[in-house]
Amino acid sequence: MKTAEEQTLNLFDLSPEHQEIQQEIHRLAQEKIKPRAMAIDEEAEYPMDILALLSEYGYIGANMPEEYNGAGLDLLSFCLIVEEISRVCASSSQVAVVQELGSLPIMIGGSDELKKRFLPDLAAGKKVAAYALTEPNAGSDVRSLKTRAVREGDSYILNGQKMFISNGGVASVYSVFAQTDNGITAFVVEKDTPGFDIGKLEKKMGIKGSPTAQLYFENCRIPAENRIGEEGDGWLIAMKTFDKSRPTVAAQALGIAQGAYDAALAYVQEREQFGKNIASFQGIQFMLADMATQIEAARGLVYRAAAKVNDLTATGKNPELTRASSMAKLFASDVAMKVTTDAVQLLGGYGFIQEYAVERMMRDAKITQIYEGTNQIQRLVIAKTILGGHA
Structure with missing residues (x-):
C-alpha cells in the first residue's frame, strides 16, 4: 500500500516547474522543519531559525518580484510552498504566510520608491513584515476602523x-x-517609530510559534512618503490583499489537513485491535475515504x-x-477542522496527547476558519459575487 506522501505528491497535473x-x-519541510514542530509549539516563540532556513532557500520572498530580490514565483508556487510547510508545522508556515500578507499592500499599492526601500529586505528575510488592520471594534466590519491619521505638513x-x-x-x-x-489609507510604519508600542502578546490555542499582539499608536509621526498609494486607497488595497492572501491561508489549511491525514493513515495501518489491523474495519475505511475526498x-x-x-497578474482583470x-x-x-478532528478520533487516546502531532494540528486548524475573514x-x-447588488 502506498504511503500518504506517495498518494498525494503528484495527484495534480502540475507543470514541471511547479x-x-x-x-x-x-x-526541506520533512527533513528540516518537521523535527522542530513540537518544540516550536511548546516554546510558543517565533522560530527565527525557520525564518533563516526559508530565507536561505529563497522561500521567504518567493512571490515577490525579482526586481526587488524576490524569486518572482506565481501564487500557485507559493501555495505549494505553504501547503508543504503546513503539512508538518503550521507555525512555521506562518513565517512565510505573514511575510507575504504584510508585504502585499506595498506590492499592490506602493510607489516604486516605497517598494525599493522595503521589499528587498523583506524578500531576503532581513526584515519581518506584519499586516495591521484589525481593531477591538473593527474585525469583520473593516469600515469601522477608529485608528486615525491626520496630515501635518510632510x-x-x-x-x-x-x-x-x-x-x-x-x-x-x-x-x-x-x-x-x-x-481608509494604508501606511508603512517601522518598529522604532516614536509613539509606536507593542501591547500584550496573546496566549492562543494554536499556531503558538506565531506571535499575536496588540499595537498602540500615540501621536506616532509617519513620513508622508510612507503612505501606500493615495489617501482613500486603503479599502481597495486591503480587499486586493485579501484576494491574494486568502488562497494562501487556504493552502495552509490544506496542508494541516493533509498532515493530519498522513499521521492517521500511518497509525491505522499499524494499530491492531481484536486481532486485526484497524485499517481493515469498514468504519475506519469510511472515515479515511471521507477525509481523502x-x-x-x-x-x-485552492489550486x-x-x-x-495568476490569470489576474497576466490580464489585469x-x-x-x-x-x-x-x-x-x-x-x-x-x-x-473536520479532518484533524477525525484524525484525533482515529488515534483514540493517543490522538489526545501532545506526543502525537494530530493534537497540535487540530488546535492549529481552528484559526484558519477565523483569520483573513471568518x-x-x-x-x-461569495453570496454577493453571486447575487451582485441584490446581496
Whole structure:
C-alpha cells in the first residue's frame, strides 16, 4: 500500500516547474522543519531559525518580484510552498504566510520608491513584515476602523489601537490601515517609530510559534512618503490583499489537513485491535475515504484560486477572483477542522496527547476558519459575487 506522501505528491497535473518546487519544499519541510514542530509549539516563540532556513532557500520572498530580490514565483508556487510547510508545522508556515500578507499592500499599492526601500529586505528575510488592520471594534466590519491619521505638513500623526496582529512585536515593517479625511489609507510604519508600542502578546490555542499582539499608536509621526498609494486607497488595497492572501491561508489549511491525514493513515495501518489491523474495519475505511475526498476537493479549490490570481497578474482583470479566493479559504479551512478532528478520533487516546502531532494540528486548524475573514464573512462575500447588488 502506498504511503500518504506517495498518494498525494503528484495527484495534480502540475507543470514541471511547479512539480520541482513542490518536491524541493517537501524534502526541506520533512527533513528540516518537521523535527522542530513540537518544540516550536511548546516554546510558543517565533522560530527565527525557520525564518533563516526559508530565507536561505529563497522561500521567504518567493512571490515577490525579482526586481526587488524576490524569486518572482506565481501564487500557485507559493501555495505549494505553504501547503508543504503546513503539512508538518503550521507555525512555521506562518513565517512565510505573514511575510507575504504584510508585504502585499506595498506590492499592490506602493510607489516604486516605497517598494525599493522595503521589499528587498523583506524578500531576503532581513526584515519581518506584519499586516495591521484589525481593531477591538473593527474585525469583520473593516469600515469601522477608529485608528486615525491626520496630515501635518510632510507627515501624518497616527493615533489608535490594533489587535490580533500576527508577527506583532517581531516585525520591523508594519502595513497599517487608518482613517484619513479621504477615507481608509494604508501606511508603512517601522518598529522604532516614536509613539509606536507593542501591547500584550496573546496566549492562543494554536499556531503558538506565531506571535499575536496588540499595537498602540500615540501621536506616532509617519513620513508622508510612507503612505501606500493615495489617501482613500486603503479599502481597495486591503480587499486586493485579501484576494491574494486568502488562497494562501487556504493552502495552509490544506496542508494541516493533509498532515493530519498522513499521521492517521500511518497509525491505522499499524494499530491492531481484536486481532486485526484497524485499517481493515469498514468504519475506519469510511472515515479515511471521507477525509481523502474532502482533502482532494479542497486542493482543487485552492489550486484553482491560485490560478485565478495568476490569470489576474497576466490580464489585469478577473471578476471571478474574489469568489474563487473566498471559496477556497472557506472550504479548505472547514476541511482542515473536520479532518484533524477525525484524525484525533482515529488515534483514540493517543490522538489526545501532545506526543502525537494530530493534537497540535487540530488546535492549529481552528484559526484558519477565523483569520483573513471568518468563514461566515466568506459566505457573505461569495453570496454577493453571486447575487451582485441584490446581496
